[in-house]
Amino acid sequence: MTAAVTLDGVSCTFGHGAGAVRAVEHVDLTIEAGEFFTLLGPSGSGKTTVLRMIGGFTLPTAGRVLIGGADMSHEPPYARPVNTVFQDYALFPHMTIRENVAYPLMVRKVDRRLREQRAEELLALVQLPGVGDRRPAQLSGGQRQRVALARALIGQPQVLLLDEPLGALDLKLREQMQSELKALQRRVGITFLFITHDQHEALSMSDRIGIFNAGRLEQVGTPAAVYEAPATRFVAHFVGAANVLEGDAARRLTGHAQAMLRPERITLGAMSGARTSGTVAEVQYFGAFTRVKVDAAGARVQADLPAGRGFTPPEPGATVHLHWDDGAVHALAGAAA
């Protein structure tokens, strides 16, 4: 089976000369057919530019973009077998919802009755039946999002590109849409390329994640691999909370030059057998857990202590003893800066 999308040494530079901005630098990436792949990164890291190069809205300045094995680097968007769910949904305000969803079929000159019937089917698929006669302005943000999804799926693209589609929704709706999107992807079997800056979204939905930073792809892997074994310091910090130890502190506590320790792997306990001891500097209450920041061995270490019956967080200024398993420590490549 051929890969759904292959990026072969793709770069994208905006502008010329001294003012040129290198948005994407030499990215190699293969996305398998049927995969839910997420590009994760902070804003301005180049992930949206990568998506736009696959969609055809931005052309790469170097390298090749292959879709379904065919070189599409310089094809216009309407010649590519991919569809996009835009961040602002980009529904056509002068058309009804049904006309919006049926637009790709209208363009392909599908018979009106057939395309309206298909549009209704797609609206039912995104759980939005009976709104076909309304206009986009009459729908809520969440509903518009579903319409955009239906419209992008009706043409049965090889790859669906989703550009931070959940960014504008409130938290509850977002969580609901996350599980719905995932279920939908399994049902239709189309490759999803999802863009987000939200690590929780990336971890909970994806088969694989690619993490972007400053135009470069830092790591590609399953959510567990990326979380448990981040390849770089940036990934360790960006995906989940992390204690990154370096220098003396790292060597004394972990035996590595640079190491990462997830806060939830640290427990407080008795002095005997403790890895280290320190003074509590700050206590933050998060409901499900309490984050305790401890000054120990010349570093500030945070520990996430789960809430539970009889749990009392330590007071700031108290002396505590930190424990963790050997497996909790992950050595990071590269010497400390």
Add this chain to the structure above:
Amino acid sequence: MSTVENTLALPAARRGPLRRASDLLYTRRNLLLLALLAPPLLWFGVVYLGSLFALLANSFFRLDDFTGQVVREVGFTNFVALLDGANLDAARRTVGMAIAVTLACTVLAFPLAYTMARHAQGWTKALLYIAVMLPLWSSYLVRLYAWKLLLAKEGAISWLAAQLHLTWLLEAVLATPVIGGPSLSFSTLGTFVVFVYMWLPFMVLPVMASIERIPSSTLEASADLGAGPSTTLRKVILPLAMPGIAAGSIFTFSLTLGDYIIPQVIGDSTLYIGQVVYRQQGVAGNIPFAAAFSLVPIVVIGVYLWLAKKKGAFDAL
């Protein structure tokens, strides 16, 4: 823990008459609304609508042919006179010209407005803006007489045609009935050209504004969903630019209906509505008939707006 001392003492709020007035306006929103709306309402209500109603009332009076005095009796003689051959002709000619000018302005303005809204950037955009606006900075009459010179028999356009060995083409055009004439400056075609030139900016600006308002993601979505440039133009850009085209066409249409100077200076001296009104009220002193005739453009524009609304030109607003 020590408390932070507030060292910055804010002065107590003063309660002068101005402050009391703002308090009053802030708490009584209706009062503010009234203060804001009273001047424009007075202007529109009294000066503008008042004069319009005076016009309407006058159109039902008639002029006594012997004394030259206005007889204030309600009647329909003026409206009957409107159906008279020459008058009907002037009305028909004016509406036809207004339609032709509006169509030409739309066709010319759209590509220019599209370029200005979506492609031009930085200094090119500024330059195009100035090119469109610059004619409006100079006097209407100066531009009109400049065109008279350009279109004259010995003018620049004839000269250019001769240089290009195209005099035969110019003569063929001028020999065409209805639009032709002895020279461009004495032909209906000349009137049309100058009308289009004069009103083009009034079409470009609203069309440009409406195209500028289309988010680029909307056009990208159209391409993404498989539509080529021509489909996107027909199905997305044109419908979304329609309110701008409708607004621009109201300008070009009504300006052409009301103008009496351009056909006076350039053309084959057939009469347009504006000229008839001007002569009736100025030379003949027949204000009631002039008033009745000025209602024609108002009715035509009303019908035009109603049609545009029915056709859905304002749906995307």
